[in-house]
Amino acid sequence: MDSQNLERINSMLDAEVEIREKIKEQVTEFDKRTRTLVGILNRIHSTRSEKMSTLLDQARPVLDSCRETTAALADIVPPDQFWKWKDMWSLSLRSAVFSATLMEYLNSGTLLSLPAVAETLGFKPEWKDRVTLAVEDYLHGVITLVNELSRLAVNSVTLGDFEQPIKISLFVKDIFAGFSMLNLKNDTLRRRYDSLKYDIKKIEEVVYDVSLRKLAPSAQEKAE
Amino acid sequence: MDSQNLERINSMLDAEVEIREKIKEQVTEFDKRTRTLVGILNRIHSTRSEKMSTLLDQARPVLDSCRETTAALADIVPPDQFWKWKDMWSLSLRSAVFSATLMEYLNSGTLLSLPAVAETLGFKPEWKDRVTLAVEDYLHGVITLVNELSRLAVNSVTLGDFEQPIKISLFVKDIFAGFSMLNLKNDTLRRRYDSLKYDIKKIEEVVYDVSLRKLAPSAQEKAE
Amino acid sequence: MDSQNLERINSMLDAEVEIREKIKEQVTEFDKRTRTLVGILNRIHSTRSEKMSTLLDQARPVLDSCRETTAALADIVPPDQFWKWKDMWSLSLRSAVFSATLMEYLNSGTLLSLPAVAETLGFKPEWKDRVTLAVEDYLHGVITLVNELSRLAVNSVTLGDFEQPIKISLFVKDIFAGFSMLNLKNDTLRRRYDSLKYDIKKIEEVVYDVSLRKLAPSAQEKAE
Amino acid sequence: MDSQNLERINSMLDAEVEIREKIKEQVTEFDKRTRTLVGILNRIHSTRSEKMSTLLDQARPVLDSCRETTAALADIVPPDQFWKWKDMWSLSLRSAVFSATLMEYLNSGTLLSLPAVAETLGFKPEWKDRVTLAVEDYLHGVITLVNELSRLAVNSVTLGDFEQPIKISLFVKDIFAGFSMLNLKNDTLRRRYDSLKYDIKKIEEVVYDVSLRKLAPSAQEKAE
Amino acid sequence: MDSQNLERINSMLDAEVEIREKIKEQVTEFDKRTRTLVGILNRIHSTRSEKMSTLLDQARPVLDSCRETTAALADIVPPDQFWKWKDMWSLSLRSAVFSATLMEYLNSGTLLSLPAVAETLGFKPEWKDRVTLAVEDYLHGVITLVNELSRLAVNSVTLGDFEQPIKISLFVKDIFAGFSMLNLKNDTLRRRYDSLKYDIKKIEEVVYDVSLRKLAPSAQEKAE
Amino acid sequence: MDSQNLERINSMLDAEVEIREKIKEQVTEFDKRTRTLVGILNRIHSTRSEKMSTLLDQARPVLDSCRETTAALADIVPPDQFWKWKDMWSLSLRSAVFSATLMEYLNSGTLLSLPAVAETLGFKPEWKDRVTLAVEDYLHGVITLVNELSRLAVNSVTLGDFEQPIKISLFVKDIFAGFSMLNLKNDTLRRRYDSLKYDIKKIEEVVYDVSLRKLAPSAQEKAE
Amino acid sequence: MTLPPTLNSRDTILAVFDHFREELDDHNDRRERLIKSSRDVTNLSKKVIFLLHRTMTEDVGEADDRTLGSRAASRARGKLKEIQSLFAGMRPELSGDRYARYQRNVSPGLQEYIEALSFAHYLEHRALISYEEVQRSLCDDDGTPYFPLSLEDYLLGLSDLTGELMRFAIASISRRGGRQKANDVCHFVRDYFEGLTPYFRDLRKKQAVTGQSLEKIEDAAYAVAVRTSEFDLPSEMLDDLVAQMVSR
Amino acid sequence: MTLPPTLNSRDTILAVFDHFREELDDHNDRRERLIKSSRDVTNLSKKVIFLLHRTMTEDVGEADDRTLGSRAASRARGKLKEIQSLFAGMRPELSGDRYARYQRNVSPGLQEYIEALSFAHYLEHRALISYEEVQRSLCDDDGTPYFPLSLEDYLLGLSDLTGELMRFAIASISRRGGRQKANDVCHFVRDYFEGLTPYFRDLRKKQAVTGQSLEKIEDAAYAVAVRTSEFDLPSEMLDDLVAQMVSR
Numbered sequence A, B, C, D, E, F: 001m002d003s004q005n006l007e008r009i010n011s012m013l014d015a016e017v018e019i020r021e022k023i024k025e026q027v028t029e030f031d032k033r034t035r036t037l038v039g040i041l042n043r044i045h046s047t048r049s050e051k052m053s054t055l056l057d058q059a060r061p062v063l064d065s066c067r068e069t070t071a072a073l074a075d076i077v078p079p080d081q082f083w084k085w086k087d088m089w090s091l092s093l094r095s096a097v098f099s100a101t102l103m104e105y106l107n108s109g110t111l112l113s114l115p116a117v118a119e120t121l122g123f124k125p126e127w128k129d130r131v132t133l134a135v136e137d138y139l140h141g142v143i144t145l146v147n148e149l150s151r152l153a154v155n156s157v158t159l160g161d162f163e164q165p166i167k168i169s170l171f172v173k174d175i176f177a178g179f180s181m182l183n184l185k186n187d188t189l190r191r192r193y194d195s196l197k198y199d200i201k202k203i204e205e206v207v208y209d210v211s212l213r214k215l216a217p218s219a220q221e222k223a224e
Numbered sequence G, H: 001m002t003l004p005p006t007l008n009s010r011d012t013i014l015a016v017f018d019h020f021r022e023e024l025d026d027h028n029d030r031r032e033r034l035i036k037s038s039r040d041v042t043n044l045s046k047k048v049i050f051l052l053h054r055t056m057t058e059d060v061g062e063a064d065d066r067t068l069g070s071r072a073a074s075r076a077r078g079k080l081k082e083i084q085s086l087f088a089g090m091r092p093e094l095s096g097d098r099y100a101r102y103q104r105n106v107s108p109g110l111q112e113y114i115e116a117l118s119f120a121h122y123l124e125h126r127a128l129i130s131y132e133e134v135q136r137s138l139c140d141d142d143g144t145p146y147f148p149l150s151l152e153d154y155l156l157g158l159s160d161l162t163g164e165l166m167r168f169a170i171a172s173i174s175r176r177g178g179r180q181k182a183n184d185v186c187h188f189v190r191d192y193f194e195g196l197t198p199y200f201r202d203l204r205k206k207q208a209v210t211g212q213s214l215e216k217i218e219d220a221a222y223a224v225a226v227r228t229s230e231f232d233l234p235s236e237m238l239d240d241l242v243a244q245m246v247s248r
């Protein structure tokens, strides 16, 4: 192997190792942030609706801090290499998407769109060949949101809030109808989408329990 | 899910599906080419050295035709997405790298460098965010070359050519020394590199047999 | 390998590849149709019984369009090769069976028989060695029907229809009695058959809730 | 190999074999004890709360007898070699941790701390380089406790005890919150921790069923 | 989980993570050293005996530098935890053992004993509960030595040195006889020991080739 | 479970455990014996033919001591349970068969028959449903014998004995003819039988070398 | 065939190996026959199990559980006899030390048979079939066993029983008296479990499945309990009320 | 059985499912029978292969290779006929669209048969048996196929042939003319390979094994070449010299 060939190869390999190390560091940090965030949001299951906004206020700064990660990654990843490295942070990123959409649902009852999530997390359009919010990561986050809302439907009844399940039911059916129009290939996303049916079924059963017992008079009208 | 959000997502997913289909088509073609190439080069094991150049002449146009694939892929892959799609063609590409380096070895006894292979296969520098020859693909091809040369060492002796193993031994030891200076992480490449030791041992035993029996007078001097 | 043999092999291979490609195309189309169909039928859960027939009218033409797929497949598959290719389309076919039987249930309250489903989907008896409706595909479709009806039992109560669960209960018990006549291997069908028991249990619970709330006023009071 | 070198090696190897045999003997005994213990504790699922203390009285002496194992192991393991041998007994030890913490929960409703479990099982601080209760073994035992309690929540309702699930729910959520603050690396422990979510969901559903039907009037207040 | 319990656990887990990181750093360094060492020693196969000592002189300082690793590890590993961490560095350590014993063989024709290797690599007796040379690591290194010597026997003949194989044959048989007296359990070591037979067979065949052709007159006498 | 049934099960289990323990003890002993035996016989490769009988005299008492194992096993194994337990000792037994047949070959140049080996190892016909020499164990031993003889052919030439390889060649070809009478399954025996061909090839090469060096002086000259 | 203790010519060696060949061929052929018979046993046993489930879920007016159980068991008896005669047919292939040799080839069928037999036994007697009883079912008219039943086959056959009991419990739960039935099965399986837990380690994998079955049964019993506790009436009376509503 | 298009009573449903049961039972029973026959075919084929090897390594004076090959093939013919009649017996179970349905159950035996048949064919004709010839061996007297041979079975059966050829080459190498034989097999296998390499991707795993076999054959040919190159005599003459030395 002539030495020029060898040198070129070695410097390419070394550069890769260095980038990997730097990204790993950021991901460790990102992971801590999203774990804290998910930890805070886990408390929604025992929080009455009137105190929900206080909880969200606590979560907000942590969510905002994720922008630092995004910026740091944009600094590290070389041009054109987004797809080479993205798997390293996508688990954490999906947690962040989940948190952002959950917070928006609790706040306004609506689904945060992909560009809105991207903005919330501090992605800049000009970084798109280095760090960006890929469709699949957004969709994974939204599926996790549905999983969590089926749990919330159950727990809000326990807390005496009989309207929440009905709200969730409508919101989630809408998302499900959206998903069913997507052309998903037969991969993880597809499998997770299929599992949404169980969440919807669970939510429907909660709504059933509530309306059977006439606990939420609005149930019938709204469910239509 | 509001319809704008949905539409955007759907068009992104559809675009992906289309790109995938187009690449798949090219890969099928690429695969046919490299399999034909490997099929022709398989015949080196029963070809006497004096007829080797005729064999190479047959292989050359097939190797050259791989440039069409490279160009076609460069047309399909969108900017910045090299790393997203490269796994689809890397198996075929490694076969092509193997073929190119084998042909060069048989022709000139030297190792084709990474940029030289890239040129042979028609990669243009300006495509580097769409299609390019990654280091790992080059190295995989070179390891396959060593695997094949250990077989050639054996078969050339059967055909009465006692010099070839000695040439191979020197060439391969040089490559091995090169590899041992690389900072390979513990992945497939590392495992395949470890397996090179068996090839080298086999080649050394052929050289041993030849020099023990004084079949190639040059053996001793050259081996040093 | 002698060239005549090789040629024969090659032409057989090419023929197979071509058939596979053509079927794949049809299946993509079939899949779209059944997904649309299932999407429409998903709305039964929020549709009051008096509007059900309007919904069915919307679904009918999509169901009918599946006949085109059947005919196209019959054109492609060579004689006697039904079992060789059927796995390629059986997932979509089962969705179609499910849709046809669900629509019939909603319309007449009865179970569409296998030959009747086959006719609905446009299978011709003379194609039976190429495309036909196999027993297992029919049974899979019927199991999906029961899965869906257990969901409908729940949701119809939410919508204020207390008769539907009782109708479903009787219908599903008859189907279950049919299934228990079969000797199944340890395969998917067996596993799905086992799952039927849970659907029946769920339906019974709904019937239970509804009946007692009507007939046991004392209980009612306590529950409130 | 010179004989002194050989002798030294051989005596080291022989010593190892002997220690292994002795530990194996103790582990067989330990395993019997913990299996008996788990066998007795299995009965909590069919035991009404008023008879629980009788059951615990039966289990207590078996739990106490584990101290003999601990002492015996401390006698066998040479200084500094705790980490060399601990895998041999850790499965049994985790069963013992599980049993001790379950018994404490049933008795006082609290979680036994790591030092308290260590004391219960007879570990002496001065043995810490030979036998001690490692953090991971404690945590594994606690996770098993949560798994078991989710089953108990279900079965206590069947036995007519509607308060138990609510107690369990609070207890387990507390543990879960604790776990979510730990810095678990991505190993078995992490995977088992992730699975706790299913247990919690199941328990929440039981609490939901109970409070929806107003079977335990305290449900709402306590769940907050 | 009460906060004291939690804090204690967390600080234990954090300490572990930190130690692991520090060891990993040292192991990366250790790995580089042993790879360089093995790279240099790989040249024995093309080095005439008269130049061997020059080669060894080059290797010596690299071998000596391993003492730094040993000392650094002794600083990091807490008392009593040798067995907890040793797997992290044992691959590199075995390479070092191999190198040390190979160098001694080439220098003096004798086998370096376990304590001698330990000393060469800078292990201090007082560190024995933190870092030490375990028997199995020593034995693994010696087996690698035999693997390498069978290759050397072949290559030395190629280089015209007909005495080396005979020397190796006697040396290796002695080691093999030593191993066959050890009480090895049925593990990796046992499996690698079994593979020694192939090396010995290969060496015997080289000696056979040499003596059949009367290339080394001393062969017969020495082989006895 | 009713207590009588449980008791019966328990006593059966205990009996099995006891038998297993006792056999294990015997096998440990058996293993030591055959390892010593194989260790002694390993010296044939460096022993001149005139001193062979002294070596055999040393091995004989060790071989005879295997009868104690056989008798002990016959005492332990219950009637009709030979096939249940035989795997526990068959590795050692095959070593013993190998040793017995090797010793007979060295002594008389003939193959010891199965019944003769059985007698040598002290098997009594009346034990045949408890301990006996199964055909497959005999065959495995004989294959090991051939493996060893191919090594001996090589080494005897090194020691100046040119007759041994020719004797071995004739002997081994007869055995191979025997083996090719068998219809084997795709099991270990088949794989080892396949490997016999390589031993025969090696032996033939030695015979070839030796014969030509005696009979083809012209060749000799060239080779030197 | 008398041969010298050492084989000193190609012909004697060939004669001996010819004998080995016969022995090996014999063994392989016998193994094949037993594997085939074992497959037959498996298939018949599976059919018995379906027949038992089918009978237990038939709509037969007011037949109580005991009656249904007896009817199921007696319907199964014929097919079980058929299986037993398959075992009788294997007897010569399994005599003496042969059983130990071919056990692993016979086990799959045997375990499936034990599963079927113990299920029938449970339905008829609400009890676990004992080792003795299984062994007795595999004896000729004189009470001589066709082969000795191994403990492993007995226990592994029983492990599979829990799966069937789970199916049985869940299928029954939406029928009259289902709550009681779920509770019965629940106690039965727990009892079986508690009996064995302290003794076995090796059955772990199978026991994990048994544990899952038990949990499913418990969940079913729970569902009934929760639902009936909402009302202040005895569960039999609730069942009657529902039946009245649903009657066609 | 005439039924209404929709089933509106439990009785009609039961009647229909009763019919399904018959159909499923039929299918399962047929599958079982075919699996059993396939096992028989496998076993007989393995015996043929051993018989062929055995005949080729017999010591029969100066018989040349062609003669040995013909003898081996003619000895195998009887057993191959036996296997063919097993296939003939399966014919009714595999008629029409059934073959495609049960192919995977028949394949293991069929591939082993093709391995045996092609080995016999090689020994007799030193040529690769063609697809047509294999299909012809599975026809009745009128030349009607028992079932259509699938390409996959043909190719996978041939892949296994290389393993047997490797065994054949290595066993022959230490016999007179072994060098030539190793070279012949080597060329034969390479030729087969080069013919197929450009076409197949899916046969990969099997081809890896074929590749290993080829390497082993090459190593054997190499060993002979190296050893004879040391002497300046034609290899046949060297063989004679050795034989002279070794003759008893």
Ligand SMILES: [Mn+2]
Residues within 6 Å of the ligand: G115, G160, G163, G164
């Ligand atoms: Mn079962």
Ligand SMILES: [Mn+2]
Residues within 6 Å of the ligand: H115, H160, H163, H164
């Ligand atoms: Mn084969």
